[in-house]
Amino acid sequence: MSLLTVSGIESWYGASQALFGVDLTVGEGEVVALMGRNGMGKTTTIRSICGLTPARKGRIVFSGSDITHQKSFRIARAGIGLVPEGRRCFANLDVSENLVATARPGQWTLDAVIELFPRLGERLSQSAATLSGGEQQMLAIGRALMTNPRLLILDEATEGLAPVVRDDIWRAVRSLKQSGLSILVVDKTLSELMPVADSCVVLEKGSTAWTGSPADLTAELQDRYLGV
Numbered sequence: 001m002s003l004l005t006v007s008g009i010e011s012w013y014g015a016s017q018a019l020f021g022v023d024l025t026v027g028e029g030e031v032v033a034l035m036g037r038n039g040m041g042k043t044t045t046i047r048s049i050c051g052l053t054p055a056r057k058g059r060i061v062f063s064g065s066d067i068t069h070q071k072s073f074r075i076a077r078a079g080i081g082l083v084p085e086g087r088r089c090f091a092n093l094d095v096s097e098n099l100v101a102t103a104r105p106g107q108w109t110l111d112a113v114i115e116l117f118p119r120l121g122e123r124l125s126q127s128a129a130t131l132s133g134g135e136q137q138m139l140a141i142g143r144a145l146m147t148n149p150r151l152l153i154l155d156e157a158t159e160g161l162a163p164v165v166r167d168d169i170w171r172a173v174r175s176l177k178q179s180g181l182s183i184l185v186v187d188k189t190l191s192e193l194m195p196v197a198d199s200c201v202v203l204e205k206g207s208t209a210w211t212g213s214p215a216d217l218t219a220e221l222q223d224r225y226l227g228v
Contacts, residue, residue, distance in 0.1 A: 001028050002061075003182050004049070004080075004151055009058030009068075011048045018044045019055070020206040024184075026151060031173070031183045033193050033214070035226060036203035042186050043085055045203065046155050049184075050082050051075045063150065076102075081149030083140045085156045085186075091129035095120055098128050098139055099146050106148025113142035116172050134165030141172065152176065154185040158192070166192065190222070202226070 004026040011019040022045050026032045034042050047053035049060055051072035060068045067075050076082070090098050099110055099120075114121035117138040123131065128139060137158070144152060157173065158166040170192045176183060177196060187193045194200075194214040202210040202217075202225045209225060210217075 002026070003028050003030075003063060004184070005059075005061045006045070006049065007059045007061075009045070009048055009055035009060060011044055011053050011055045013044075013053065018053075018206055019048065021058070021208065022048075022203065022206070023208045024201040024211070026182050026184050027198075029177075029180045029182055030198045031177050031185065031196055033197040033200045034184055034186045034203070035193075035200055036209075037226060040203040041206040042203055043155055044206070046082070046153055046184070046186070049075075049153065050080060076147060079148075079150035081144035081147045081152045083137075083144045083152070083154045083157070085159070089128040089131070089136050089139050089143070091127070094125050094127055095131070095139055096124040099142050102143060103146040104148050108145040108148050110146075113145055116145075116175065117142055117168070119168075132165075134161045134168070137161060137165070137169060138172075141169070145176075149181075151182045151184065154183065154187070157185050157187040158189060159187070170196065190226075 002025050006024045008021045019041050048055045158169050197214050
């Protein structure tokens with residue numbers, strides 16, 4: 001069953017068009033990899049889904065409801081949790097305050113997040129500004145989970161992180177998948193992304209260029225759409 005359906009969306013930044021027809025679907029309990037070279041529209045697609053850069057054309061349906069023109073806070077309340085590129089933790093708040101700031105009732109509590117990321121439990125009273133990049137990413141994921149979303153969106157899940165921290169993030173993603181959470185994820189590390197993804201959507205110049213399973217994403221297709 002489809003949880004999120006994006007159909008032919010077109011989005012602009014002012015007078016500049018960024019998306020020219022993006023289609024994607026995320027099913028219940030499915031992990032979808034959103035892929036493409038830099039500047040191809042991945043982040044804009046995520047921003048459009050979350051209502052931060054509203055689509056002017058096309059349609060976005062989440063859990064049976066049209067959210068195309070909904071305000072971003074209503075989309076979040078509907079059950080979409082965003083881990084934005086750059087993490088954007090509340091620097092002047094400590095770890096505990098960051099986590100509870102957007103908390104909503106559900107299975108994801110402070111204790112559950114600490115179980116997923118034990119390192120955060122060691123830093124609950126520490127300012128978010130003093131955390132490492134990897135710890136801030138864990139915090140950003142935990143903060144999104146505390147909203148108890150039905151769909152988790154990860155924009156550049158492990159960009160710029162040390163290998164040991166990337167391992168922790170991918171371990172968490174695998175655990176979230178096993179729990180049945182639907183995930184839309186952007187990341188460039190194909191060796192880690194492909195084993196966890198159920199399907200792939202590749203963007204080219206602001207449009208959906210290819211959709212298929214990780215097994216069908218051949219070396220030729222990777223070179224065509226993802227190569228430098």
